[in-house]
Amino acid sequence: MSDQLRALERRIRRRIELRRAGARIAESLPAILQIVAAVAVSFSIAHWVIGHPTPILAVTVTITSLGLTRDARPGRIAQSILGIVLGVAVAEGLALFFGHGLWQLVVVLLVVFVIGRGIWPNPAFAVAAAVPSALVTVLPPTPDPFGRSIDAVVAGVVALLATALIPRDPGRTARRDRRAVFSLFDEGLSAVVAALDDADPAAGELGLTRLRRTEAPLQDWAASVETALAVARISPFLRRHLPALRRESALREAADLASRHLRTIARRVEFLVRDGVPRPAIAGLLRDVAGALRVIETEQEDPQAVGGARSLLADLARRLDPDLVEPGAPVVDAAAILLVRPLVVDLLVGLGMRADDARALLPPLD
Structure with a gap:
């Protein structure tokens, strides 16, 4: 039985290696x-x-x-x-x-x-x-x-x-890098939300680990977006993609800032849930952030679908007051809620809103 398992493991590894080799070839073919x-x-x-x-x-x-x-x-x-x-x-x-x-x-x-x-x-x-x-x-x-x-x-x-x-269409590479970043955002936030719902420190640690993994994909995304913009400026075949690539570049900058905010939030959550107390209100808030990030990714894939993420984030910004999210929340919980405010502002700026207008959506704090 052990020999059969080892043989099966070798076959699976060979298939994985073949798929990776095929992916590398397809990526480099242009x-x-x-x-x-x-x-x-x-x-x-x-x-x-x-x-x-x-x-x-x-x-x-x-x-x-x-x-x-x-x-x-x-x-x-x-x-x-x-x-x-x-x-x-x-x-x-x-x-x-x-x-x-x-x-x-x-x-x-x-x-x-x-x-x-x-x-x-x-x-x-x-x-x-x-x-x-x-x-x-x-x-x-x-x-x-x-x-x-x-x-x-x-x-x-x-x-x-x-x-x-004979451009390589580096915009395709930028799209793939963006998907990798937003996939890690989704995985990380899902784990952080689960940690808050269930007061589970292990889930909080998992979410933090996944969000820390965004650093390398963000660097890849930055390189691919800069390449796509530079090539599109001189290529007659790609120049029409310049507006979309500029939006991609702005979103990349916002995602870079968002990743830092998300890691800070995940660290705070991982510490908070060690007391064994579920926090459904904060979990709901971060669930809304995760939903907005999914809509952002959908809108980037489909140029016709615009405005949904901006609307969701604007509505979320108006609710970012600890007294509205969780009336009477302890100081540590209120501090976690306040960490979401700069995250939402940076995402709105990345979607084209002026920074002053985005900050004006936030409710004033007493």
Whole structure:
């Protein structure tokens, strides 16, 4: 029986790994197609138009500048290309005077690293310049003294054009990252509400753990939204999505603030319920917050459904007075209710309301 269970476990693991591999391939397929198409164009220009028999740099620069990274902003690609072209040009210039060999490689790398660190604060720029410079120094010389620099420039121009004309639709990545964040919000708040309903510290700890897990997905969402905006600004095929992406960016900023508020609330709740007293009024309040967050996610998926979340949050803001939620509440309970006020304000601002207008909805406190 144990052998059968182990065999079943191995099969399940293989299936999970296969699914993960399939998901990785599907996620990277637009980038792969973009890179392959750009490499074909770069090679064709360098080989058949310019006449370089082996345009190695045209291929390698295209691949390294585009890459499979999540951050595919044109600015990042341009920075990478600038570093690569600088490294190739310096290496070819020094090779004219000193030739090729080990000590020449050492000199080229020292010069390129010093120049790279001097002109750009990002260390990745110096590395991007050093790698192709080493390649140029190690490879045999070409008849054209600066032929490989020309190949690098061709590859850079093609890579930037590919970013605009063969976009990866990074907005899809941003949507996936947003869903991951809101899923964790829902799971975390559900556990926090259960903790308040049942006075269950374990549920409160579970909710806090899940809400703490939002940090990495929020960072991914920020990178994907910034990339989507940058690409949409230069791509004629994605420019029409700019308004939606700007709304997504505003919501991402609000979600980042909301995650901090939710973690603070979850910590307070986990402490409160240790006394074994259920708190259905506060649970109802957070249940309404969870419902509003679900509506926000639904509205982001469906542009036609607008205004529902804002209306729900506005109604909730008007009730955020401890005397209205739980008359005669102890100080510790009232403090937990007050923590919801900045959360709701930040969410309303993320949905397009002015901060002063959102704060004006809150009932005054005595």
